[in-house]
Amino acid sequence: MAVQVFTAVTGAGWESELVGALDRDAHGVTVVRRCVDVAELLAAAATGTGQAALLSAELRRLDGEAVARLHAAGVAVVGLVEPGDEVAAQRLRQLGVSQVLPADADAEVIAAALRDAVAGVPDAGRDVADPRAALPVLVEPEEPLARPEGRGRVVAVWGPTGAPGRTTVAVGLADEAARLGAGTLLVDADVYGGVVAQVLGLLDESPGLAGAARLAGSGTLDAAGLARLAWAVRPELRVLTGLARADRWPELRPSAVATVLEEARRLAHLTVVDCAFGVEDDEELSFDTAAPRRNGATLAVLEEADTVLCVTGADPVALQRCVRGLDQLREVLPDVEPVLVVNQLRRGPVPGDPREEVAEALERFTGHRPRFFLPADRRATDAALAAGRTLAEVAPGAPLREALRGLAAELAGLRAPAPGRRRLVGRRRAG
Ligand SMILES: Nc1ncnc2c1ncn2[C@@H]1O[C@H](COP(=O)(O)OP(=O)(O)O)[C@@H](O)[C@H]1O
Ligand SMILES: [Mg+2]
Incomplete structure (x- = not known):
């Protein structure tokens, strides 16, 4: 059965094209609701009719609590950012979104990420072995503490x-x-x-x-x-x-x-x-x-x-x-x-x-x-x-x-x- 997806993709012009492409082709996903904001997305998640949410980094009022509530409702989350916007990608990850993709990725790639997220597969694009890789600028001038060799x-x-x-x-x-x-x-x-x-x-x-x-x-x-x-x-x-x-x-x-x-x-x-x-x-x-x-x-x-x-x-x-x-x-x-x-x-x-x-x-x-x-x-x-x-x-x-x-x-x-x-x-x- 196709993964039922809620979308909350704002800001850019590619929303309807993307949703169309996701839906049209046989990618194993079906968009069941296009939400305009976080509140609508959370309300949709609470209905239990979807397994994944596709959202963009610019979504207003998106915070860690919202992502936690989506997860609590059994909804996996995939994030989209403007191509090359590493800051937005980092922010989404910190909010608890493990799968983050550039918004110009192929519908096939986005659909695969949605399916992976539902299956609990971690984001391959993130180097989980070295947490510092996710933070390109570390605490160089400020850090007074002995630098941890790995994770503290x-x-x-x-x-x-x-x-x-x-x-x-x-x-x-x-x-x-x-x-x-x-x-x-x-x-x-x-x-x-x-x-x-x-x-x-x-x-x-x-x-x-x-x-x-x-x-x-x-x-x-x-x-x-x-x-x-x-x-x-x-x-x-x-x-x-x-x-x-x-x-x-x-x-x-x-x-x-x-x-x-x-x-x-x-x-x-x-x-x-x-x-x-x-x-x-x-x-x-x-x-x-x-x-x-x-x-x-x-x-x-x-x-x-x-x-x-x-x-x-x-x-x-x-x-x-x-x-x-x-x-x-x-x-x-x-x-x-x-x-x-x-x-x-x-x-x-x-x-x-x-x-x-x-x-x-x-x-x-x-x-x-x-x-x-x-x-x-x-x-x-x-x-x-x-x-x-x-x-x-x-x-x-x-x-x-x-x-x-x-x-x-x-x-x-x-x-x-x-x-x-x-x-x-x-x-x-x-x-
Ligand atoms: N080993 C100890 N010997 C004597 N007094 C202690 C000892 N451990 C704690 N206390 C005292 O007991 C009181 C409660 O301790 P506290 O650490 O604030 O407890 P908690 O954080 O569990 O509420 C404090 O007055 C503290 O100084
Ligand atoms: Mg105490």
């Missing part, structure tokens, strides 16, 4: 409700990775209100992640733009601050957040994302499946990340919350394999050896044995909060700081320096 890694720091220490771990992990030499970007993606700027003592008026998401939604975000939106705390540590007001969560569209992380991989060796706790898919509560979902951004981050850390506290209440949280995570994202980080480990709230007891309980109830343990270290965290600085700055010898450094070394694939030996070498030289 993304680590999501997530955890259940009850303040187990997600932000503490995210900030500590990013700071320590940067100190170990990895160009690092810390992203505050907490949709219930971000506090990373405050924790780091930044007087934040910057658009941060919401600004980056806005550019991503309009298809104009690149790594240089991302670098400009981020605070340079140090040359190797940049921070994309979060929502200053929790009620602005609709600004963090999931598709745009995913694009931001894609660009972050070009910019930084390691991207650490501080996430909100909620993962339940509130879509079912809404009759309008295209309505924005508060947890959508969190889910997008967890889906995009190479590693998802689940931070839990070490007392019985926290452990119970962790078990429930992991259940929920498995329901909505069954493919995500979280790495358990036990934070605030201390004697007292559980009997016996707390490390063994907690590990055993978590393994029994979640099937995951925790990989990292971070001690409770209130003195150190209080000193950091009071100064608006990181643990490495205010409490360099604190046990929590040492533990975070080990975590960073392992996640960034770097070796943590052995502090004792270094000091010894220094002394010998001095003496």
